[in-house]
Amino acid sequence: xxxxxxxxxxxxxxxxxxxxxxxxxxxxxxxxxxxxxxxxxxxxxxxxxxxxxxxxxxxxxxxxxxxxxxxxxxxxxxxxxxxxxxxxxxxxxxxxxxxxxxxxxxxxxxxxxxxxxxxxxxxxxxxxxxxxxxxxxxxxxxxxxxxxxxxxxxxxxxxxxxxxxxxxxxxxxxxxxxxxxxxxxxxxxxxxxxxxxxxxxxxxxxxxxxxxxxxxxxxxxxxxxxxxxxxxxxxxxxxxxxxxxxxxxxxxxxxxxxxxxxxxxxxxxxxxxxxxxxxxxxxxxxxxxxxxxxxxxxxxxxxxxxxxxxxxxxxxxxxxxxxxxxxxxxxxxxxxxxxxxxxxxxxxxxxxxxxxxxxxxxxxxxxxxxxxxxxxxxxxxxxxxxxxxxxxxxxxxxxxxxxxxxxxxxxx
Amino acid sequence: xxxxxxxxxxxxxxxxxxxxxxxxxxxxxxxxxxxxxxxxxxxxxxxxxxxxxxxxxxxxxxxxxxxxxxxxxxxxxxxxxxxxxxxxxxxxxxxxxxxxxxxxxxxxxxxxxxxxxxxxxxxxxxxxxxxxxxxxxxxxxxxxxxxxxxxxxxxxxxxxxxxxxxxxxxxxxxxxxxxxxxxxxxxxxxxxxxxxxxxxxxxxxxxxxxxxxxxxxxxxxxxxxxxxxxxxxxxxxxxxxxxxxxxxxxxxxxxxxxxxxxxxxxxxxxxxxxxxxxxxxxxxxxxxxxxxxxxxxxxxxxxxxxxxxxxxxxxxxxxxxxxxxxxxxxxxxxxxxxxxxxxxxxxxxxxxxxxxxxxxxxxxxxxxxxxxxxxxxxxxxxxxxxxxxxxxxxxxxxxxxxxxxxxxxxxx
Numbered sequence: 012x013x014x015x016x017x018x019x020x021x022x023x024x025x026x027x028x029x030x031x032x033x034x035x036x037x038x039x040x041x042x043x044x045x046x047x048x049x050x051x052x053x054x055x056x057x058x059x060x061x062x063x064x065x066x067x068x069x070x071x072x073x074x075x076x077x078x079x080x081x082x083x084x085x086x087x088x089x090x091x092x093x094x095x096x097x098x099x100x101x102x103x104x105x106x107x108x109x110x111x112x113x114x115x116x117x118x119x120x121x122x123x124x125x126x127x128x129x130x131x132x133x134x135x136x137x138x139x140x141x142x143x144x145x146x147x148x149x150x151x152x153x154x155x156x157x158x159x160x161x162x163x164x165x166x167x168x169x170x171x172x173x174x175x176x177x178x179x180x181x182x183x184x185x186x187x188x189x190x191x192x193x194x195x196x197x198x199x200x201x202x203x204x205x206x207x208x209x210x211x212x213x214x215x216x217x218x219x220x221x222x223x224x225x226x227x228x229x230x231x232x233x234x235x236x237x238x239x240x241x242x243x244x245x246x247x248x249x250x251x252x253x254x255x256x257x258x259x260x261x262x263x264x265x266x267x268x269x270x271x272x273x274x275x276x277x278x279x280x281x282x283x284x285x286x287x288x289x290x291x292x293x294x295x296x297x298x299x300x301x302x303x304x305x306x307x308x309x310x311x312x313x314x315x316x317x318x319x320x321x322x323x324x325x326x327x328x329x330x331x332x333x334x335x336x337x338x339x340x341x342x343x344x345x346x347x348x349x350x351x352x353x354x355x356x357x358x359x360x361x362x363x364x365x366x367x368x369x370x371x372x373x374x375x376x377x378x379x380x381x382x383x384x385x386x387x388x389x390x391x392x393x394x395x396x397x398x399x400x401x402x403x404x405x406x407x408x409x410x411x412x413x414x415x416x417x418x419x420x421x422x423x
Numbered sequence: 424x425x426x427x428x429x430x431x432x433x434x435x436x437x438x439x440x441x442x443x444x445x446x447x448x449x450x451x452x453x454x455x456x457x458x459x460x461x462x463x464x465x466x467x468x469x470x471x472x473x474x475x476x477x478x479x480x481x482x483x484x485x486x487x488x489x490x491x492x493x494x495x496x497x498x499x500x501x502x503x504x505x506x507x508x509x510x511x512x513x514x515x516x517x518x519x520x521x522x523x524x525x526x527x528x529x530x531x532x533x534x535x536x537x538x539x540x541x542x543x544x545x546x547x548x549x550x551x552x553x554x555x556x557x558x559x560x561x562x563x564x565x566x567x568x569x570x571x572x573x574x575x576x577x578x579x580x581x582x583x584x585x586x587x588x589x590x591x592x593x594x595x596x597x598x599x600x601x602x603x604x605x606x607x608x609x610x611x612x613x614x615x616x617x618x619x620x621x622x623x624x625x626x627x628x629x630x631x632x633x634x635x636x637x638x639x640x641x642x643x644x645x646x647x648x649x650x651x652x653x654x655x656x657x658x659x660x661x662x663x664x665x666x667x668x669x670x671x672x673x674x675x676x677x678x679x680x681x682x683x684x685x686x687x688x689x690x691x692x693x694x695x696x697x698x699x700x701x702x703x704x705x706x707x708x709x710x711x712x713x714x715x716x717x718x719x720x721x722x723x724x725x726x727x728x729x730x731x732x733x734x735x736x737x738x739x740x741x742x743x744x745x746x747x748x749x750x751x752x753x754x755x756x757x758x759x760x761x762x763x764x765x766x767x768x769x770x771x772x773x774x775x776x777x778x779x780x781x782x783x784x785x786x787x788x789x790x791x792x793x794x795x796x797x798x799x800x801x802x803x804x805x806x807x808x809x810x811x812x813x814x815x816x817x818x819x820x821x822x823x824x825x826x827x828x829x830x831x832x833x834x835x
Contacts, residue, residue, distance in 0.1 A: 088805060088808070088809070089808070090763075090802055090804040090805045090807075090808040090809070091802070091804065093756070093763065093804065093807070093808040094762060094763050094764075094804050094808075097756050097760060097761070097762045097763065098762055133799065133811070133813055133814070134811060136813055137811045137812045137813045140812055140813060141812065300757060301757060303757065332808055332809040332810065332811075333753075333809070333810040333811075334809065334810065334811040334812075335810050335811065335812065338750070338810060341745075344505070344509050345712060345713060345715065348509060349509070350506060350509045350510055351502075351505065351506050351509065352506075387545065390502055390503070392502040392503065392505065392506050393500060393502045395502075395505070396500070396501070396502040396505040396506075396744055397500070397502070397744040397745070397746065398744065398745040398746065398747050398750060399545070399546060399549045399744075399745075399746040399747065400549045400552055400553065400746075400747065400812060401545055401548055401549045401552060402545070
């Protein structure tokens with residue numbers, strides 16, 4: 012039995028398993044890439060304990076964190092625009108001067124795939140250092156077949172190079188590219204007839220997303236993208252009800268979407284449709300904060316309807332330049348009123364479900380892949396309560412410690 | 424000449440000097456603990472360059488960051504209370520059950536000085552990892568002579584053990600201790616006649632602070648503390664106008680206070696008094712966010728009056744459990760409408776001024792102590808724009824690299 016298959020023990024830990032915090036001190040044993048045992052400390056016999064290599068004693072273990080909504084791959088940045096807005100320059104004036112999302116599109120189109128990988132790596136490393144082991148990355152700044160494929164390849168390469176699972180989402184319907192100004196339906200044609208089939212054939216997307224909003228695409232246009240994705244066997248999701256109620260969530264529900272994301276303007280019918288379809292509601296407090304939104308997503312209605320809530324960074328160069336998932340825990344509580352446990356479920360179990368990974372990520376249980384984090388805290392709630400770096404003691408991916416070291420000094 | 428006195432060169436850097444970003448690529452040369460040269464790259468002659476050891480090429484240099492308002496020393500934490508509030512338990516019910524600030528007082532009193540040092544160290548290390556080189560730490564959870572002295576000694580010890588300058592502030596008038604319930608003036612007597620003289624005699628405080636608020640102490644009570652501090656030769660500052668307008672800032676101005684902090688309810692007369700007295704306005708967006716405040720500090724009035732604005736973390740276990748100063752840059756811009764340059768001045772030059780350290784910290788200039796940070800960004804504005812760890816390449820304190828390494832591969 013090789014070293015990687017040896018049994019390893021994390022002893023006397025407090026465990027949040029993706030759903031709840033276990034009341035007793037627990038022992039977690041891995042065998043190779045999997046969690047072999049997750050038991051109360053008292054139930055781990057002396058022989059079993061003796062057969063394990065001790066990795067750590069004490070602390071809190073959570074599933075590896077899952078960031079289920081990011082736009083991490085892009086070139087350039089928009090700090091100058093951030094500064095202009097704070098000096099009083101209007102969005103319209105910035106857009107007229109070539110700013111906004113289209114400035115990111117220009118920079119992303121001009122960048123090579125290698126450059127995209129290099130520029131994105133520090134952002135992904137920041138998420139990894141924060142405990143993320145699974146991350147979704149969308150395209151949507153290429154807006155042409157070649158540039159969208161380039162973004163998706165860059166995302167996949169990062170997943171191969173760094174110790175993190177990357178899921179890719181094709182978001183061609185993110186904004187109208189300059190070549191199609193005044194002809195949005197022609198761009199939707201381009202997406203459905205050329206881009207999507209090419210993405211599917213290359214096997215570069217795990218899902219398909221659309222931005223349904225008065226500043227982006229209409230429900231009818233989004234529906235056409237969903238039909239094309241469905242024909243190709245790709246699951247769908249949606250940016251919906253962020254700035255207005257377009258009933259995008261209910262539209263997505265008809266296609267069995269994985270999730271609807273943002274949702275500040277979601278109404279009761281939308282909540283009901285999402286519940287019926289078993290969709291996840293992904294909340295994005297970083298964009299809410301950055302855009303100084305005031306209308307809250309309907310948290311209590313989502314709770315009452317049993318819609319699982321995820322929380323994500325939305326990391327992107329414009330509306331949420333925030334690449335720190337644990338900060339979103341705090342913001343989801345403070346801004347949206349989630350309980351710390353709901354917020355923690357939102358970046359573990361429910362985030363995995365928003366990616367179609369239920370049972371494969373975001374939960375700790377015997378037999379599951381051993382992706383988890385060991386934290387220098389006493390109670391998982393502290394992750395939501397305090398914003399503080401340096402608390403990640405160990406990050407474990409498929410049973411291998413990728414951050415921190417076994418703590419040889421720990422008492423058995 | 425020893426190694427520490429050798430001349431070291433940071434070449435082709437963009438420099439924010441505490442006030443402004445220089446438009447040209449700069450060279451920064453240290454000699455021992457001091458900045459020897461800060462010049463345009465073109466003005467550094469080949470002989471001078473050859474006499475230096477190259478530490479890095481490219482990137483942004485800022486002064487070492489200054490966090491001028493923290494309550495970093497405390498025992499325990501209040502995550503459970505954070506959770507209760509989000510589940511709908513009222514502040515009053517939490518306080519009646521022994522929660523709130525008095526729970527931190529109990530834990531801090533029960534802790535030894537060693538325990539306070541150990542519990543505080545990770546929070547201070549988090550600030551250091553974020554680029555902080557100077558930090559103010561207040562007492563105020565002991566509320567008895569021995570426990571306040573213990574807190575101040577713990578803060579001073581941390582400054583001796585870690586590569587950071589710690590300034591201590593005596594905040595005996597933070598809350599009414601249980602022993603004095605119903606007798607606030609008797610506690611003020613205790614502060615003025617026993618605690619403050621003992622603190623001054625021990626040389627443990629660089630300044631004296633008070634919490635002037637309807638839930639804390641009246642202006643008349645604060646005035647007595649200021650009188651006692653002034654007699655002892657200690658500079659004063661104030662928590663003022665956070666939840667209501669008590670005219671505390673104007674009171675503090677009469678005593679030539681260093682700063683007034685929070686200031687959401689500051690009125691025009693208060694702004695004028697602060698300007699006249701040359702005080703700093705310290706803004707605390709973490710507490711504003713955590714307490715879900717809605718009334719903004721009068722930023723434009725402060726600007727118009729020429730009152731320097733500082734920005735600080737207010738790191739504490741209740742109203743701002745946020746130990747990340749660069750996050751405050753982003754929040755000061757997004758929540759309060761500061762420009763990125765104002766926010767950067769707020770955690771460098773103006774924060775130093777709020778501590779009485781003008782000319783000694785928070786600014787880069789020839790002859791000054793070489794406390795600075797080298798960042799993996801292109802423009803200082805990015806520090807306010809994006810929330811992202813891992814951007815600190817090097818942290819230099821008194822000419823010595825305390826984080827990161829010289830980059831031997833850099834081209835000369």
